[in-house]
Amino acid sequence: MKKRTVAALAVALTVLTACSNGDTGATLELTAALPDKVPGGTEIRIGDPAIQAIVQASGLDSELTDAGVEVQWANISGGPQSIQAFRADKLDCSAVADIPSLFAAWTGTSTKIVFQSVTVDPVEHPIYRLGVAPGVNVASLADLRGKKIAYSAGQAQGALVLRVLQKAGLTQKDVTLVELTSTGDSYATALGSKAVDVAPIAASQVKIYKAKYPAGTSISHGIRDDASTLYCLTKTVQDAEKAAALKVYVGVRAKALLWQNQHPGEYAKVYLQDTQGLSPQDAKDVVAADGTKGIPATWDNAIARLQATADLLAEQQNHEKLDVTTLVDRRFEKVEAAAAGSAVVSGDAA
Structure with missing residues (x-):
């Protein structure tokens, strides 16, 4: 076949x-x-x-x-x-x-x-990185405080967000979780339109995201997500x-x-x-x-x-x-x- x-x-x-x-x-x-x-x-x-x-x-x-x-x-x-x-x-x-x-x-x-x-x-090759919207200053996990973060409760990306907050010593009250199912490039689009400040995006798609939104950035979360x-x-x-x-x-x-x-x-x-x-x-x-x-x-x-x-x-x-x-x-x-x-x-x- x-x-x-x-x-x-x-x-x-x-x-x-x-x-x-x-x-x-x-x-x-x-x-x-x-x-x-x-x-x-x-x-x-x-x-x-x-x-x-x-x-x-x-x-x-x-x-x-x-x-x-x-x-x-x-x-x-x-x-x-x-x-x-x-x-x-x-x-x-x-x-x-x-x-x-x-x-x-x-x-x-x-x-x-x-x-x-x-x-x-797995740490050198994570599945996801934290995409950051153009113009938003997030250089470390501590900078997530007060940010709008894309979140899908029933998907791996949602669990990763909670694990990242846990690692950063933050709670859900310290950020705004924006309910958004991750399908296709929905998270990248949400970042590009500044509907959210931060979203987990596939590490393999980071280059594509930055090509589409040159002012966008990403940071590593340092958590095993494979x-x-x-x-x-x-x-x-x-x-x-x-x-x-x-x-x-x-x-x-x-x-x-x-x-x-x-x-x-x-x-x-x-x-x-x-x-x-x-x-x-x-x-x-x-x-x-x-x-x-x-x-x-x-x-x-x-x-x-x-x-x-x-x-x-x-x-x-x-x-x-x-x-x-x-x-x-x-x-x-x-x-x-x-x-x-x-x-x-x-x-x-x-």
Whole structure:
């Protein structure tokens, strides 16, 4: 499946309505071993656009086909879109940071994290920087006092804002949080129009932001923000056929991330340029900003970080306390590590 097929398969949520399917296999207990055999034609509906492009460019799609797995790709990622699709039963799994799994639980949608990846050097290659509006003086975290900050409670950017305030010794009362969902370049636009003074923007997009708004600046927040997961409806991993297919997909996904590390130029072309529409130079800059991705040998540290985030959000946003171990399916932990082989990241610094 090549470029034209990628476009055809990256269907919108409305198209997925026609492909929606309910439970297809026998119920699999969450404590049972993952099945090894995939019944032919088993379909899983996945929103994982970057991995989709890599899988098809690298030839890893043949591993899915050979195993009897049919992936119905959706051009969906991130918390708001994926939770909406989950609730409509139009999606099985989606690529997100760590926050959507928490908000899914808090809003009554049962999901399980089945994949964890990390940035090998997360502080040197953060996912976000703090964008600063033109003419606004913010040179350090202490300067956030009194500023208007873009904030989306159910997204990773929102959790980062709370963690930044915590690090700066500030509270929500010391700033003005402006409710604004982060989609596309919405935060950059809000900065450029001075609707907000500060907003978390993707580190890989800082150059583009500054090119559009030359007087805009950005600062580092110094907090680890590299959480990256694949989460699925709980009923998907309880479906024996889909769980078997997902086991194959998780292994292929690990290999796809390693391929991305080894083929940065090709990744820039097939995803950032051909799918995201970036220029060759901007795509190159994004790859450089992203850093090397890794597959952790264990999820222990990732789960500890997720618990700390859940505790902070419960306190700051008046949510119920959550035991985040109920949100992860560690049966897939060894699946991705085995697929990565000797390339696993053994330390995964907390």
